[in-house]
Amino acid sequence: MTATRVEFNPFLPEFIENPFPIYHRLRSEDPVHESPMGFWVLTRYDDVAGMLRDARFGRKGFDTLLQARFGEAGFDLSMLFRDPPDHTRLRALVSKAFTPRVVEEMRGRIQEIVDALLDRAQDVGRMDVIADLAYPLPLIVICEMLGVPTENRDLFRRWSVDIARSLDAIALPTEPEVIERGTAARHALADYFRGLIAERRRRPKADLLSDLIAAEEQGDKLTEGELMATVLLLFVAGHETTVNLIGNGMLALLRHPAELRALRADPGLIGSAVEELLRYDGPVQRTGRMPNTDVALGGRTIRKGALVLGLIGAANRDPAHFPDPDRLDITRGDNRHLAFGWGIHFCLGAPLARLEAQIAILALVRRLPRLALATARLEWRRASTLRGLTALPVTF
Numbered sequence: 001m002t003a004t005r006v007e008f009n010p011f012l013p014e015f016i017e018n019p020f021p022i023y024h025r026l027r028s029e030d031p032v033h034e035s036p037m038g039f040w041v042l043t044r045y046d047d048v049a050g051m052l053r054d055a056r057f058g059r060k061g062f063d064t065l066l067q068a069r070f071g072e073a074g075f076d077l078s079m080l081f082r083d084p085p086d087h088t089r090l091r092a093l094v095s096k097a098f099t100p101r102v103v104e105e106m107r108g109r110i111q112e113i114v115d116a117l118l119d120r121a122q123d124v125g126r127m128d129v130i131a132d133l134a135y136p137l138p139l140i141v142i143c144e145m146l147g148v149p150t151e152n153r154d155l156f157r158r159w160s161v162d163i164a165r166s167l168d169a170i171a172l173p174t175e176p177e178v179i180e181r182g183t184a185a186r187h188a189l190a191d192y193f194r195g196l197i198a199e200r201r202r203r204p205k206a207d208l209l210s211d212l213i214a215a216e217e218q219g220d221k222l223t224e225g226e227l228m229a230t231v232l233l234l235f236v237a238g239h240e241t242t243v244n245l246i247g248n249g250m251l252a253l254l255r256h257p258a259e260l261r262a263l264r265a266d267p268g269l270i271g272s273a274v275e276e277l278l279r280y281d282g283p284v285q286r287t288g289r290m291p292n293t294d295v296a297l298g299g300r301t302i303r304k305g306a307l308v309l310g311l312i313g314a315a316n317r318d319p320a321h322f323p324d325p326d327r328l329d330i331t332r333g334d335n336r337h338l339a340f341g342w343g344i345h346f347c348l349g350a351p352l353a354r355l356e357a358q359i360a361i362l363a364l365v366r367r368l369p370r371l372a373l374a375t376a377r378l379e380w381r382r383a384s385t386l387r388g389l390t391a392l393p394v395t396f
């Protein structure tokens with residue numbers, strides 16, 4: 001057998017289906033991998049975590065990259081793609097709305113939404129976990145926080161699927177059609193929010209959108225472009241990821257019946273179970289940075305301004321940090337996974353995502369004791385930054 005050099009090729013159908021064997025090969029054979037596609041790929045836990053908390057790796061250069069890929073300013077003005085001090089300023093404006101204490105106050109409302117969604121599915125007798133629970137739950141929650149009416153749910157779904165898919169184009173060569181659809185969806189969503197912002201300016205309400213508008217009107221805190229970028233980021237990040245935590249997480253549990261039984265027997269395990277599901281098959285598989293100086297890593301030199309991808313999904317299966325990393329163990333201790341990132345950009349919505357997933361998964365497990373997969377043929381979304389299923393049909 002001739003040994004082939006390992007490559008990072010997220011377009012392969014087997015990668016979309018199951019990226020973990022390729023992550024393992026990269027990590028053991030070429031952990032600081034220079035892709036022929038023109039970027040670097042890190043797969044070891046220490047390298048990915050190191051990159052995320054190292055000030056030499058930042059977001060400078062992403063504005064140009066995003067504008068070259070997508071044509072105009074948009075997300076690049078958001079905190080996600082900014083360095084300090086702008087990052088600090090933008091994050092501080094919304095961080096108060098997402099603290100664990102504030103989020104905990106939403107527990108009752110989240111439980112109510114989950115119960116109502118499950119009541120409806122139970123009446124029908126079968127369900128698609130994605131369409132019937134995992135998608136509407138975080139969407140309703142973020143809409144209520146921002147103050148966005150939820151009637152247009154189906155429209156939102158189409159737009160955010162297109163936006164999420166086009167995110168791959170930040171690093172990867174992508175069919176023009178995917179980029180065009182992503183851009184069109186971003187414009188449509190931005191138009192929608194422009195209308196809503198105008199309305200709230202005239203008549204403010206007790207919602208996050210009105211708070212952000214007030215900050216913008218004070219002048220020096222937030223520009224109009226930043227206001228739009230923040231709203232778009234919160235809206236898209238607020239549900240495109242959590243849907244896949246619930247979806248990938250339930251799939252992992254259904255494929256590991258002993259873990260599912262353990263959780264059913266002891267609901268107190270839900271906290272550590274969700275952490276393990278985040279580690280095992282998280283919604284965000286990678287993120288990127290650019291060094292502001294040449295950096296030596298693993299015997300290689302990464303040049304200033306190069307695009308570096310940190311594979312979160314690979315770091316979370318690094319045997320140097322997680323004993324028996326391919327095993328799903330909902331009681332795993334010391335689970336410092338990178339599913340929410342690390343360092344200054346650590347996911348702002350982590351407390352909310354955790355609470356939503358804990359409530360949704362526990363409700364499924366407790367209310368539907370005979371829960372089982374209704375198909376052996378699962379379809380993954382054709383995206384590799386955000387990993388998730390198109391549907392998860394179950395019987396119960």
Ligand code: HEM
Pocket residue numbers: 052079080081091142233234237238239241242245282283284287288338339340341342344345346347348349350352353354
């Ligand atoms: C399971 C669900 C979620 C996952 C796995 C996730 C993952 C992540 C990751 C990995 C980052 C860091 C990206 C980087 O460093 O490049 C991030 C940042 C962020 N997330 Fe989440 N997220 C989730 C849910 C949410 C929710 C529910 C919200 C808001 C409602 C949210 C809002 C944000 C924001 C605003 C940032 C940017 C923070 C910053 O730049 O300082 N996320 N998320």
